[in-house]
Amino acid sequence: MTHVHSTATRPGTAAGGDPLRAPISTRVVVDASGAGATGLSEALSALGLSPEAPDAGAGAGSEAPAAYCALLLGEEAYGAERSAGLDRERIRTAALAMAAAGRGRLVLVTDATGETHAGTDPDRYARLAADRAWWQHLVTEVAGRGVTGNTVVTGYSPDLGHHLSEAAEAGLLRYLVQRRPTTAADVAATVAFLVSEGCSYLVGETVPVDGGAGLGQIPSLPAGTPTLAPRRSAPQDQPPPEPVTGQDLLGHKVLVAGASSGIGRAAALHLAGRGADVVLAARRTQALEEVAAEIEALGRQAWTLRCDLSDPEDAATLGERAWKAADGVTTLLYAAGHLGFSTVGGDPASAARTFAVNLHSFVAVTEYLTARWREEKVPGAVVGVSSVSSTLSPVAGLEYYGASKAAMAQYIRCLAVSVARHGIRANCVAPGIIETPMGDAAGPEHRRGWISRIPAGRVGDPREVAAVLGFLLSGSAARVTGAVLRADGGFGLGDVAPLRPGFPEFVEVESP
Known part of the structure; x- marks a missing residue:
């Protein structure tokens, strides 16, 4: 619908x-x-x-x-x-x-x-x-x-x-x-x-x-x-960068997969605030309608598409449905994610769903859109939301999640090389612990331990990740491709709070 x-x-x-x-x-x-x-x-x-x-x-x-x-x-x-x-x-x-x-x-x-x-x-x-x-x-x-x-x-x-x-x-x-x-x-x-x-x-x-x-x-170099x-x-x-304020995404139509909550919702609103029209895709139609109403209040156009990204057949049609609904899509933001847990001996159902949402559906949507962009000479851009779990923060029970997000990041890097000649860019953002329903999956003890290793000393806000995503999708990042940026408050720096002089105790700081 x-x-x-x-x-x-x-x-x-x-x-x-x-x-x-x-x-x-x-x-x-x-x-x-x-x-x-x-x-x-x-x-x-x-x-x-x-x-x-x-x-x-x-x-x-x-x-x-x-x-x-x-x-x-x-x-x-x-x-x-x-x-x-x-x-x-x-x-x-x-x-x-x-x-x-x-x-x-x-x-x-x-x-x-x-x-x-x-x-x-x-x-x-x-x-x-x-x-x-x-x-x-x-x-x-x-x-x-x-x-x-x-x-x-x-x-x-x-x-x-x-x-x-x-x-x-x-x-x-x-x-x-x-x-x-x-x-x-x-x-x-x-x-x-x-x-x-x-x-x-x-x-x-x-x-x-x-x-x-x-x-x-490594380019081919014939004799x-x-x-x-x-x-x-x-x-x-390349068009010159826009001033640092204003609606620099006017004329853009962005497909946001996973737009009903968390980072995807924040990003959809951020992009609309910058002038983009947005195709919203997720399973929860009521939540999508609420996001669409907020986008409409900003004076932009929104389309809502129900899509279960754990279903390969449903995901395979999303790119085409979005293109038809909006009469073209210029950029893709894939913010959908599934935090699938494993058990001792494995959990095939959890593994299948996690890889379907975090990797396979992302690849399906991306490959449809990049093919259309090549055919119609559209200088498109793709940004995927990965996770610091792709390279850092190994957690017991998250083998499927970490591996699927790592595969997404490497797919993005390879894709950037393949499509650059067509004027298409591909980048990735790897958030740390963010104040979202998925971020709430961490128990109090694990959450406390994680924050103690973040130099910024706090959990991130979805709007902060949205700002990074918006930058990568915009003309301001015309020279950025194949990047994987960590939005993690400095977690990737490897700092350990108890080993720092002057930080003998942990104090949680509220998110902005």
């Missing part, structure tokens, strides 16, 4: 989008000098932010900046100048001032990937690696006091001061999934997200704005082709 909801904007309804997209402050300290700082500052200004240099005379008693962006650029293989490294004292002073104020965003923009390249200086790489390790420790230190810190990896970017010969650049681009350099605008759009109100549960994460360089794609320049996807082929 399909229900259609009106797109007419009601008098008095907001048209400015989700407030979580707003920057925590329009003033952003950009701590660097040279071409990289100039290029990034100009791109941030174009998004409505106000970059400024750090106050060299600022001391411990100075006013805390709300948003601080440090540049660490020195990748020799990209032709970068030798880096002077991070000004650790200055950055630490700013971070502690933020922590004292209980609010702030730290962003490291770097071209240092940790990869090795023949003929380059190992000591130079070691210094960059040391600064990145120092940054992660600083992020962990302030995470529990209202400050989130993350890293942007740029890839090859002449806008930020990288210089290669034409032949060397052609060789490098051949190994990229998206065959073009990263622009300052690409980086600025991601920085704008990381200093936004909604970026509050992404802690210590690395966002690869590198066109899939880190995926390790005689190594010296030929590959086809480049010109930056001008």
